[in-house]
Amino acid sequence: MSRLFAKWYDFFMNPLEKKKFKRIRNELISKARGNVLELGAGTGINFPLYKDVDKVTAIEPSPYMVKRSAMKMMQAVVPIEIVQESAEELPFADNTFDTVVATLVFCTIPNPEKALLELQRVCKPDGSILLFEHVKMKNQYLGALQEWLTPAWKKVCDGCCLNRNTLELLQAQGIVIKKIESFYSDLFISVEAFNKK
Numbered sequence: 001m002s003r004l005f006a007k008w009y010d011f012f013m014n015p016l017e018k019k020k021f022k023r024i025r026n027e028l029i030s031k032a033r034g035n036v037l038e039l040g041a042g043t044g045i046n047f048p049l050y051k052d053v054d055k056v057t058a059i060e061p062s063p064y065m066v067k068r069s070a071m072k073m074m075q076a077v078v079p080i081e082i083v084q085e086s087a088e089e090l091p092f093a094d095n096t097f098d099t100v101v102a103t104l105v106f107c108t109i110p111n112p113e114k115a116l117l118e119l120q121r122v123c124k125p126d127g128s129i130l131l132f133e134h135v136k137m138k139n140q141y142l143g144a145l146q147e148w149l150t151p152a153w154k155k156v157c158d159g160c161c162l163n164r165n166t167l168e169l170l171q172a173q174g175i176v177i178k179k180i181e182s183f184y185s186d187l188f189i190s191v192e193a194f195n196k197k
Contacts, residue, residue, distance in 0.1 A: 021132075024181075025103060026049055028130050029049040029130070030051065030052075031192060033098055034098025034099060035054050035057075035096065036054075036097060036100070036101060037059065037096070037123070038059065038101045038102070039105055040060060040087060040103075042060060042062075042065050042069065042105070043065055043072065044058070044068070044069030044070075044072030044080075045072060047069065047073050047080050048075040050076060050080075051077065051078070054078070055081070056076070056080045056081070058080060058082045058083065059085050059086070062084075066082055069082060086115075087115035088109065088111050088114040096124070097123050098123075098124055098127050098128065099127060099128040100128070101131075102130075102132075103131070104134065106169070112164065112169055120197070124195065128192070128193075129170075129175060130191070130193075131170075131189075131193070132189070132190045133188070135165055135167060135188070136162070136164060137185065137187055139185065142185070142187075146163040147163050150163045167180070167189060175195065176193055176194050177191060180192075
């Protein structure tokens with residue numbers, strides 16, 4: 001991930017984050033418990049939201065994002081550890097985490113199928129999986145527009161795929177979905193699931 005993208009990420013996301021996204025993140029993260037793994041922590045926007053957890057281990061491959069997350073880590077009320085690694089190669093033993101959180105990250109992971117296998121491996125049996133993602137829209141015309149925009153969008157937004165169907169990927173891996181909420185005409189989804197092993 002580029003230094004420039006990391007520098008401007010919060011600025012461009014701020015209008016969304018100040019309104020609906022903040023509520024969505026708060027509601028989702030309030031369900032996290034125990035030993036938590038956060039995939040793709042970015043600039044650490046979720047760090048101050050964790051309350052009833054023992055510890056958060058945050059994975060982030062970009063050194064620029066890790067650097068920018070330091071201020072948010074100081075605002076956290078629970079212990080946060082940042083590990084600079086990718087979601088496809090998690091350096092943890094099987095069944096380590098009670099909860100896995102990913103927010104606006106699966107659109108950018110180069111190999112999301114491998115990342116989901118790793119997520120399942122390190123999450124305890126029946127552990128919680130909490131996701132907030134943007135996905136390919138069901139509307140035929142808007143979905144086609146996402147397909148058309150994705151090649152250019154990936155270049156501008158550091159690999160972000162507008163057309164990724166993350167919900168389909170979850171279901172293909174056998175992750176059990178408990179609840180799905182859609183926002184902005186199903187461009188964004190919030191998912192509560194559990195790890196059935």
